[in-house]
Amino acid sequence: MKITYTARKVNLRDNFKERAEKKLSKLKKLFSDEATVNVVVTLEKNRQTVEITIRDKGMVFRAESTMPEMNDALDKTVDILMRQIRKNKTKLEKRMKSGSLDDFVQETPEIEEEPIEEYKVIRKKQVLVKPVTVDEAILEMNMISHDFFMFVNAATDEVNVVYKRSDGNYGLLEPTKG
Numbered sequence: 001m002k003i004t005y006t007a008r009k010v011n012l013r014d015n016f017k018e019r020a021e022k023k024l025s026k027l028k029k030l031f032s033d034e035a036t037v038n039v040v041v042t043l044e045k046n047r048q049t050v051e052i053t054i055r056d057k058g059m060v061f062r063a064e065s066t067m068p069e070m071n072d073a074l075d076k077t078v079d080i081l082m083r084q085i086r087k088n089k090t091k092l093e094k095r096m097k098s099g100s101l102d103d104f105v106q107e108t109p110e111i112e113e114e115p116i117e118e119y120k121v122i123r124k125k126q127v128l129v130k131p132v133t134v135d136e137a138i139l140e141m142n143m144i145s146h147d148f149f150m151f152v153n154a155a156t157d158e159v160n161v162v163y164k165r166s167d168g169n170y171g172l173l174e175p176t177k178g
Contacts, residue, residue, distance in 0.1 A: 019074060148163040
């Protein structure tokens with residue numbers, strides 16, 4: 001796993017990086033050697049946010065936590081990632097390294113027993129997608145009071161999704177091969 005650190009409005013100390021690498025080493029056996037991990041630490045007022053994104057073989061795992069202390073936020077974020085993997089164990093087994101997921105689930109202590117969630121599509125909707133700019137897509141999304149909007153990007157001629165972020169800004173999802 002290749003770990004990349006990004007610090008926003010804060011300087012990362014070596015002991016934080018060592019702690020992060022130690023925590024993430026628990027997940028190492030689940031992913032291939034080509035897996036990339038992005039650790040983003042942001043300081044806002046008296047709060048520290050740690051965001052971890054793991055990309056491997058087309059799968060993306062992401063978690064973030066905000067706490068007064070950077071190390072506490074790191075611990076919480078890694079716990080969230082572990083819980084996501086445990087919760088979706090059966091669905092992930094087919095795509096991840098065989099056997100390593102069973103070992104991981106047995107080694108990590110259960111924080112709380114969560115019921116296995118079955119995904120059930122309760123509504124299917126066909127959407128007419130037309131070429132528009134990103135700004136036009138955001139405007140249309142706001143007009144219909146949705147949190148996301150799918151459209152064909154007029155600049156790239158590909159299907160994209162704009163969405164409203166929890167911080168009030170907007171995000172854009174673009175397809176990529178990876």
